[in-house]
Amino acid sequence: xxxxxLALAALLLxxxxxxxxxxxxxxxxxxxxxxxxPAATVAAQPPTMATLPAIGGSEPDGGELAAAIQRTxxxxxxxVTDEIVTSASTADSTRVDLFLxxxxxxxxxxxxxxxxxxxxxxxxxxxxxxxxxxxxxxxYMRGSTLYxxxxxxRWYVLPDSAMTxxxxxxxxxxxxxxxxxxxxRFAGNVALDGMTCxxxxxxxxxxxxxxxxxxxxxxxxxxxxxxxxxxARIAACADGYVHALDFDVAAHVPAQPAERATTRVTIRxxxxxxxxxxxxxxxxxxxxx
Numbered sequence: 001x002x003x004x005x006l007a008l009a010a011l012l013l014x015x016x017x018x019x020x021x022x023x024x025x026x027x028x029x030x031x032x033x034x035x036x037x038p039a040a041t042v043a044a045q046p047p048t049m050a051t052l053p054a055i056g057g058s059e060p061d062g063g064e065l066a067a068a069i070q071r072t073x074x075x076x077x078x079x080v081t082d083e084i085v086t087s088a089s090t091a092d093s094t095r096v097d098l099f100l101x102x103x104x105x106x107x108x109x110x111x112x113x114x115x116x117x118x119x120x121x122x123x124x125x126x127x128x129x130x131x132x133x134x135x136x137x138x139x140y141m142r143g144s145t146l147y148x149x150x151x152x153x154r155w156y157v158l159p160d161s162a163m164t165x166x167x168x169x170x171x172x173x174x175x176x177x178x179x180x181x182x183x184x185r186f187a188g189n190v191a192l193d194g195m196t197c198x199x200x201x202x203x204x205x206x207x208x209x210x211x212x213x214x215x216x217x218x219x220x221x222x223x224x225x226x227x228x229x230x231x232a233r234i235a236a237c238a239d240g241y242v243h244a245l246d247f248d249v250a251a252h253v254p255a256q257p258a259e260r261a262t263t264r265v266t267i268r269x270x271x272x273x274x275x276x277x278x279x280x281x282x283x284x285x286x287x288x289x
Contacts, residue, residue: 065184065200068236072269073171075241077107077277082168083266084118086215091258099215099263104166105271110135110279113166115143120167127152135281142282155285170245170267176211177204177247179232190235192244193270197237204230208249215263224251224261241272 072078084100100120104113115121115130124130125144133140139158174180184200191197208230228250235244247265252258271277 064198065234065236066182068240068242069234071240072242072272075272077105077271077273078269079103079105079271079274079277080166081266081268082166082170084120084168084215085264085266087260087262089258089260100168102166105277105279106166107277107279111166112279133279133282135279138281140282140285155282157285157287159288168265170242170269173211173245173247173265174232176207177202177230177232178207179204184232184234187233192235192237195238195243197235197243200234200236202232204232209251211247211249211263211265212251212261223253223255224259226254227251228260239272241269243269245269 081103082100083098085096086099087094087096089095098118100115100118102113102115104111106112111132111134113132113134115124115132117128121127121130121144127143127145130143131141133155140155141158142155143152145152179202184202187199187201189196190199205227208227209225211230212224212227230249231247233244233246234242237243245265245267247263249264250260250262252260
């Protein structure tokens with residue numbers, strides 16, 4: 001059975017609980033300015049950290065990564081894609097699952113997120129495509145079939161929502177992993193988004209179990225406390241921004257070494273401060289009481 005931390009499930013369900021609502025006078029969805037998520041494919045083998053093409057170049061100054069992280073976190077606008085793929089293995093079989101996939105755009109604290117498939121969609125009510133818009137601390141949602149009480153093609157305003165942050169944000173994952181810029185080591189230059197980028201690596205073995213437990217595959221065992229690897233990578237590019245964050249964790253059950261689990265997180269950021277990124281609240285959304 002899938003092992004989801006009760007605190008996370010409670011937070012999501014409390015944020016997205018839907019009761020009776022009035023019918024809308026009409027609705028006009030906001031303009032779509034979120035890039036399409038990657039094609040819905042999941043690897044047939046347990047996930048491992050993606051390999052970026054290496055290129056030549058000298059080692060950057062030690063302060064460049066810290067400056068890139070600060071500049072990226074301070075960007076007024078950006079687009080991001082986030083994908084989490086998990087696997088669970090026994091002596092006889094391996095199962096690979098998509099836990100989360102979304103594409104989003106953000107500007108000055110507002111955001112529009114499009115979730116495509118994955119187990120995370122089930123946590124927020126189910127549905128192949130779920131859209132969430134956050135504007136001025138108000139959350140609008142459509143596509144979810146939470147409790148079978150909403151029409152999936154209509155926008156709803158969620159009361160007292162806790163979904164005003166993007167889930168599995170790269171910076172939150174770095175904090176959970178106990179990693180800061182000073183802990184990362186230069187690993188070489190890579191080509192990404194048409195630029196030369198400096199790649200930095202770090203390990204987080206003691207904290208790796210947190211990511212495994214949070215995203216454990218549906219048929220996973222409950223005790224993956226023996227971490228086999230826990231790696232993180234950041235790519236800071238020539239434009240001064242972080243364009244990639246990757247996390248790769250593998251673990252097994254101490255008493256049953258054949259019982260294994262892996263989690264891979266792939267985050268890409270781009271279009272920093274683009275004028276074309278505009279986030280608007282949907283008109284005609286139903287107020288959830």
